[in-house]
Amino acid sequence: MPIAEWPPFEPRWDLSRESQMYVLDSGKDDFDAYYPDGLVLKWVSLADLDAKLTPASFRTADEVWNVGDASKAAGVLADWIAGQELTPPAIGCFEKREVPLIGGNHRLAVARAKGIERLPVLIDPNVLADVSVLLDLSDHESETQLDGEPRQSALNHNAPAGDDG
Template sequence: MDMDEVFAAIAGETLEIHQEKYKLSSRISSEASHYMETDSSDWPPITFNWDLSEEGGRFSLDGENELSFKTQYPEGLILGKVKLDALDKKLCHFSRRDEGELWTVGSKSSLAYLIVYLSEKRPISPPLVKPHLMGEVMLMGGHHRYAIAKEIGEKYIPIYVEPKYRKEIDKLMEIDWLS
């Protein structure tokens, strides 16, 4: 078994699907290098194509495999929509991106990759939000999605929350629950 077959098996994919994903990822990575550390005015037009499907929820954690996701989140996730500025005000310091921090916090290559990915209108899952200390929330996944949404001036952003945290999150922000 070669390495591609091993990686495909680990991901629970056929070899063909794994190879297609690899080709897509390689192409996007190559194009992304052109946007590294650029001003958002130099980006291609970005449209968030939010994947709000139940199956897509696991991707909120940046590629969590299906078995691990189902083990860690047996009740699944609930979906809501929140004003981005309201979320931003409640984010703890290590989840929030402040003015001038777009390229200085997090992975530059991941951010540039996401710019290209989103410019192609590819589906993306909402960030996963969890209550944190002192009336704040934190992103468990989706830091770059949030950063780009904030940078391009999105007014609302969908979020996922574990069902056990719904009441606590409701006390912190006004959420329009969709599921």
């Protein structure tokens, strides 16, 4: 289905610690083995993320159906149209200069095609410092508070998930 014909929906993210295991296709056992302490949740602008994605991880909005598994993209689209929440994509760090997608390629592709500007990402705590150098990460969906002032915690890139700085 062409992007212009998609029914209305908004990407909805499951930000719970329990949903993190779904970021990998291999399941809970592999997730627990790789990430025994879980992942760190941060927010990033899509433009910032796209500028640092490895070539193998990047695709344009128009490539949502013809790069990767179209049935997975269709499943993401169907889930979001139904109002379901999905686990955010996970990112890593490659040679301290690029950001690969670790999981969530199709979720990111559909969200990009939908035109989102910011999204949550999950990051291995062991590479968080390196990713923080490459991307402008924040602890909140928006960079501003209701009064229009910058959030203080948005400036603290190394705060643990859930810490308001």
